[in-house]
Amino acid sequence: MIDRLFGGGFATLFYKELLRFWKVSFQTVAAPVLTAMLYLLIFSHVLEERVQVYGTLAYTAFLVPGLVMMSILQNAFSNSSSSLIQSKVTGNIIFVLLPPISYREFYAAYVLAAIVRSVMVGVGVLAVTTFFTALHFAHPLWILTFALIGGGVMGSLGVVAGIWADKFDQLAAFQNFLIMPLTFLSGVFYSIHSLPAFWQGVSHFNPVFYMIDGFRYGFFGVSDVSPWHSFAVAFFSLLVLAALTLNFLRRGYKLRG
Amino acid sequence: MTPAIRIHQVAKRYGALQALAGIDLEVVQGEFFGLLGPNGAGKTTLISSLAGLVRPDSGSLEVMGFDVQRDYRDARQNLGVVPQEIVFDPFFSVRETLKFQSGYFGIRNNDAWIDEILANLDLTAKANANMRALSGGMKRRVMVAQALVHRPPVIVLDEPTAGVDVELRQTLWAFIRRLNQDGHTIVLTTHYLEEAESLCSRIAMLKAGRVVALDSTANLLKTQASHALRFRLAEGDVLPPDLQAKATQSGGLWVLPFVDYSEIGVLVDALSAAGCKLMDLEIGKPDLEDVFLDVMRERAA
Numbered sequence: 001m002i003d004r005l006f007g008g009g010f011a012t013l014f015y016k017e018l019l020r021f022w023k024v025s026f027q028t029v030a031a032p033v034l035t036a037m038l039y040l041l042i043f044s045h046v047l048e049e050r051v052q053v054y055g056t057l058a059y060t061a062f063l064v065p066g067l068v069m070m071s072i073l074q075n076a077f078s079n080s081s082s083s084l085i086q087s088k089v090t091g092n093i094i095f096v097l098l099p100p101i102s103y104r105e106f107y108a109a110y111v112l113a114a115i116v117r118s119v120m121v122g123v124g125v126l127a128v129t130t131f132f133t134a135l136h137f138a139h140p141l142w143i144l145t146f147a148l149i150g151g152g153v154m155g156s157l158g159v160v161a162g163i164w165a166d167k168f169d170q171l172a173a174f175q176n177f178l179i180m181p182l183t184f185l186s187g188v189f190y191s192i193h194s195l196p197a198f199w200q201g202v203s204h205f206n207p208v209f210y211m212i213d214g215f216r217y218g219f220f221g222v223s224d225v226s227p228w229h230s231f232a233v234a235f236f237s238l239l240v241l242a243a244l245t246l247n248f249l250r251r252g253y254k255l256r257g
Numbered sequence: 258m259t260p261a262i263r264i265h266q267v268a269k270r271y272g273a274l275q276a277l278a279g280i281d282l283e284v285v286q287g288e289f290f291g292l293l294g295p296n297g298a299g300k301t302t303l304i305s306s307l308a309g310l311v312r313p314d315s316g317s318l319e320v321m322g323f324d325v326q327r328d329y330r331d332a333r334q335n336l337g338v339v340p341q342e343i344v345f346d347p348f349f350s351v352r353e354t355l356k357f358q359s360g361y362f363g364i365r366n367n368d369a370w371i372d373e374i375l376a377n378l379d380l381t382a383k384a385n386a387n388m389r390a391l392s393g394g395m396k397r398r399v400m401v402a403q404a405l406v407h408r409p410p411v412i413v414l415d416e417p418t419a420g421v422d423v424e425l426r427q428t429l430w431a432f433i434r435r436l437n438q439d440g441h442t443i444v445l446t447t448h449y450l451e452e453a454e455s456l457c458s459r460i461a462m463l464k465a466g467r468v469v470a471l472d473s474t475a476n477l478l479k480t481q482a483s484h485a486l487r488f489r490l491a492e493g494d495v496l497p498p499d500l501q502a503k504a505t506q507s508g509g510l511w512v513l514p515f516v517d518y519s520e521i522g523v524l525v526d527a528l529s530a531a532g533c534k535l536m537d538l539e540i541g542k543p544d545l546e547d548v549f550l551d552v553m554r555e556r557a558a
Contacts, residue, residue: 009361009362009363010362023348024348090344091342092344095357095361097310099362099407100334134541257304257310257314
């Protein structure tokens with residue numbers, strides 16, 4: 001089993017996916033780090049003196065984990081989805097479909113590559129933010145756990161979107177109308193305790209909220225909900241999405257006519 | 258011996274279009290097999306089904322005895338496919354492309370074989386060029402190379418010479434012929450019937466998702482079309498009635514079919530006995546194009 005998983009096409013496909021984004025790392029890693037830094041500059045400048053979260057926490061410090069997680073989520077999605085749509089539109093996906101690569105290997109390669117890129121971006125954003133605020137790591141294991149789950153969830157969702165979309169604009173719609181609202185309305189920029197009761201309630205139905213909240217707990221040891229609760233929701237999301245994506249791939253949906 | 262390819266009752270429908278309507282076909286190991294048919298006959302759908310890119314509604318396909326769905330790993334390991342459309346990954350060089358393709362088949366350290374393929378396809382000088390920088394014909398060669406990285410016993414080429422210059426065609430066919438001589442089974446679809454005629458030992462003709470002719474190339478040429486005398490008559494000359502019944506005429510050119518060369522003398526004697534003066538006499542050999550057109554017309558009627 002192990003032999004089949006790592007001896008066959010999986011390792012090469014995984015490596016190819018890594019190389020694909022690494023060859024254009026200026027665009028796939030450096031650019032998102034810069035974007036996150038701009039958010040941090042602007043929001044911390046405007047809000048640093050006015051907002052305090054969790055009692056005494058300065059806004060910039062609060063914002064950092066949110067921005068890191070947002071970058072992780074968006075880049076994981078973008079990696080698998082854009083790789084797949086490009087391969088589909090240009091037609092070279094056929095070279096991955098002809099070899100004896102199982103649908104599980106296919107899934108693992110695309111999602112793991114998405115996780116690697118997202119973690120690289122996340123580390124990049126963290127590194128840059130040290131110029132703005134002192135970082136604190138209360139529970140590193142939680143940080144890592146939520147980073148990996150978040151990357152996995154969005155990497156999976158990227159596979160679904162990349163397979164489903166026939167054209168680039170369909171993928172852009174997926175990104176703009178689903179991924180962006182889910183990440184922006186999840187407590188990246190604020191604690192949901194600062195929201196009116198109704199929107200607090202709504203936020204609790206957004207799985208991304210738990211990923212960001214749990215991730216933030218890893219830094220400060222404080223969060224809106226318990227990290228175990230967040231872990232349960234995030235992990236359940238990952239399982240559901242993995243099952244959905246694997247089912248798509250097993251049936252050959254839109255890939256094998 | 259296990260057939261290289263076994264196709265049993267394969268059917269596939271896309272909405273209202275019956276792309277494949279129950280295909281049965283066997284290709285023997287070592288054969289050079291031609292798959293001919295007009296556009297939309299189902300050739301590519303059949304090849305895609307064999308490669309696992311399309312899942313047929315019913316029927317089964319095997320490559321070297323391995324079912325393409327159930328034993329897909331073994332089936333795909335035994336099959337090399339050159340797709341019809343020119344496609345490539347713009348991120349990588351020729352060598353990277355071939356190394357990745359080897360890896361997808363679980364092969365590491367394939368450099369010696371990759372170098373050999375590159376040399377045979379006249380690609381050595383381009384090994385480190387980015388795929389984007391290659392001409393269409395060069396990209397086509399890389400696709401052939403990609404289909405060969407895992408040394409598959411069965412090689413399928415879907416119109417590999419469409420839009421490719423004469424020189425490449427010669428290089429490509431010389432290489433494919435050698436692979437065939439080394440024991441590889443070759444299946445070829447092409448629009449160039451003279452290519453099929455000179456390369457393929459056996460031919461299947463497809464029309465509207467069915468096999469409408471299946472025989473050795475020699476037999477197809479023998480049974481379907483015959484030789485013919487083609488000639489024009491001098492002004493005022495008329496064919497004798499018994500020959501007129503056998504011949505056809507268009508634009509002043511008469512075509513008089515015959516089966517055996519010994520008949521030529523008889524026909525020419527009969528013509529001169531009738532006082533006919535022949536102009537522009539030529540002897541036409543049957544070619545695959547005639548056979549093809551005959552078969553396609555027949556099934557349409």
